[in-house]
Amino acid sequence: MTQATEQTRTRDNGVWYWTARNTTIVAAVFSAVFTALLVTNLIGSGVIQPWRENRLAALKLRIQKEPANQELVSQVRRLDLKIRRDRIWRLDFARKATHMLLGSVVVLLVAGGIAGKMKKELPRPQHQPDIGLMQMQEAKQARLAVVGALAVLVLSGLLLAMSRWVRFAQPEDSGPAFATAEEMRQQWPRFRGPAGAGISAYSNIPTQWNGKTGEGILWKSKVPLPGRNSPVVWKDRIFMSGADPNKRQVYCFDAATGQLLWTGDVPTVPLPKDKELNVMEDTGYAPSTMATEGRRVYAIFPTGDVAGFDFQGRRLWHRNLGLPDSSYGYASSLETYEKLVLIQFDQGDGKEGKSRFIALDGQSGKIAWEAKRETPNSWTTPIVVDIAGRPQLITVAKPFVISYNPANGAELWRAECVGGDVAPSPIYAGGLVIAIEPYSQVVAVKPTGQGNVTKTHVVWHMEDSGPDICSPVSDGRYVYTLESGGLLLCCNVEDGKKLYEMDLKEECRASPGIVDDKLYLLDLKGIMHIAQIGPEYKEIATCELGEECFASPAFADGRIYLRGAEHLYCIGKAP
């Protein structure tokens, strides 16, 4: 009876073991099948899908060229739908198969565990010789293991100690955050060079070249995107910007070879629904000249986007000041003072309080100071000049010439003496600030007052000239103004007395420059008229570039950089 019961129990256990074992095998097969399906699905996603997506992208590119091709449009739609359906199907499949696989693995584990347990043998303890000694040895080994773990910890610490870390150098170690005034004077760091005067620090500037024949041209490089802004030069690098309605870029060229070293993109923010970017063709999408303080370089665009880059092309910061309300498109260029980026952000009609003067920290792009202005939109570029040991930031916009402290934006003085849509920038010459009211007059103000100096410090008016675009230039004795129609006028700095006028008979957009005792006048066709400085017009040479020029020339040691409509030219003698 007992034997029969034992046999039945063994048979029953055999059946259970057989069931558990076979369930495990079935679960393993199921798991393998689902895994294979999932892997196939994954491969399908990684191989077929990208192939289809590339095809779709190619078709979309074709649509741009053939927008009227309806067959192509429906082909794209069909393929797009197919891709999406396939993706959703694969996603759904992956989810379901994963759950099935999980289920199979759980069954596999449970059945495998049961089968394993059924085959488990009963414990048969062996004879232990000397438990006390064994425990003592075990404790000894454990202590050694702890010491070993300590050694691993120490080793890990040593490896960690060998890893590099960065020591933040103190500000004095990393050098000043901006170039010295003397360094700035040797470079061409902004629109029209140091202090916006248009005067070269070098006298070894070429007086003969021909862009068509290549004579005197060291190199010529294509500029990727158009722009009316002028080149800025710092040692071996030339900076410019370019833009179209969709892109804003900053370029850095190698002064030695003309190679484009890097291109920096400047992002923007979407425009509000009720606003759109309107710029005149003459202004373009990149009219503002960049500026540098010798460490970083800055650019601003008519979209209100301003950005700082380091000399390696890394964008350090970007900020959008809001779309400026400007009749012809925002075009003022940037100025710097120490590590501040100075932005004359005039806009609107002057009554809405939109205009501001903004100083940004060049390292961070953070606003350092801001000054409200009651001026309407203007297109002039501010200048920072040192007057009797006091730096002054001078701005011109209807109806004021205003001077600020560039360090904190405090207003120093103002003179109500200009009107109209002002574009020519001011200069400081012969102890006077020279400003221009377009189509009307040239005004000279003595920059030594305080408060409103309209009645006390406006030294002279000269009503024979009033350029609408080009800024004046002066050697300290004579002031030269150039109208966009090509009329050149010379007057005394001291009293504004007109000395001569000369019609170049060419349209001009570039502002004139002075090299040593020579006047450089670039017309729209790209012809440079070089004349002798003096009370009479005396032409020395004319040099043709062969390309339209809107931008003003940049002068460096033995070189002139000219931006044509499409190219950047380096004029100079080969070393």
Add this chain to the structure above:
Amino acid sequence: MTRWARITAFMIVLLIPSLDALGELRFPPPEFESGYQFPQTTSPPALPAIHEYIDAAVLLAALLLATYLILKRRSRRAIFALMLFALLYFGFWRDGCICPIGAIQNVTLTIFDSSYAIPLTAGIFFVLPLVFTLFVGRTFCGAVCPLGAIQDAVLIHPVVVPRWLESGLRLMAYTYLGAAVLFAAIGNAFLICRYDPFVGFFRLSGNWNVLIIGASLLLIGLFIGRPYCRFLCPYGVLLRQMSRLSKWRVTITPNECIKCRLCEGACPFGAIREPTGDWPQGEYKIAKRRLALFLLLLPVLVAAGGWGGYTLKERLARVHPRVRTAERVYLEETGRVEGTTNASDAFRATGRTTEELYQEATAIRDRFAIGGTLLGGFLGLVVAGKLVALSVRRRRSEYEADRASCFACGRCYQYCPKERERWKKNKGVVAGR
């Protein structure tokens, strides 16, 4: 390795691509040309607080039930069933969050950051298992912890880890605990959550590297019982100390040990301790000298560890994202690296100056000087403490579950003939009724 173990290991490895497949299939929204207005992106509303209270209530109920099943009912099957429930509820249903292990960091942050308010559930999840362990041993580990449960579920062919090796490996858990507390306090990083090896399985999605770590632990767990719990779990370190003080705990036998030795190999976690034997001749004096040496070594190791942690402050501080960003920005600013990273771009978009960033990073490094010293000192103390503990001989007259190491899984009950006798008796009582 048994055949089943091999098959299972193979299947678990194959499971990994399926998890990834879910995460990979993302695609951009369609480009409609019909003026279709995309719906505004919205965030799902936060779960009502009631869910948190339910979780806390479920935890309390599970702990009470586990205590009853482990200490009173002494049923491995019932414990296993509760463990599976905990795995499904706290693991797969609640996505492995919140758990007491991660709650260590919430508690730490509450102590060190006055602006941080710990969620009530996190506090409850941290405290409840500790309180239960203080009274009844590690019932939380045995039946309620989802991380323990998933490892326990895959344990098919346990292999004995030598006790000496276990002593060495356990240092990893102390190091992990120290690092997790330090980084939660001042490193702005929740290490335990970031490297939770099983949360990816619970959520069926996750970081590829962590999934690999989890899969590896499960693979190891096929043969070595609960490797994460034994050698890595930082909460386990706290539970071990609490369990040492527990008033009630798991006993292998329901009444008296007859020293039959049948339970010797019963515990897959190596927690059963045999009765102590006699001291070998002359060992007592050596042991005394050794103990004195280690006691003298204790302050030395603490000081050395503290000094080591202090010297590593700059390296340890790199865990903090702000320090890493500052270092990257500095390298970019000084032209030592080319290009920018998302972090450096994001910093520049904030409009803050680099000097501010460097100052902040330096302040964090200074905090790590203190934190690193404490961490090093703590590890020195642990090592010295372990050496001291291993030099002290404790007397045991019968087979018993080690208070600190026992996970209260109840596997050992069935190996005890006294326990089987009790079952038979209980069965008879039930039959007699």
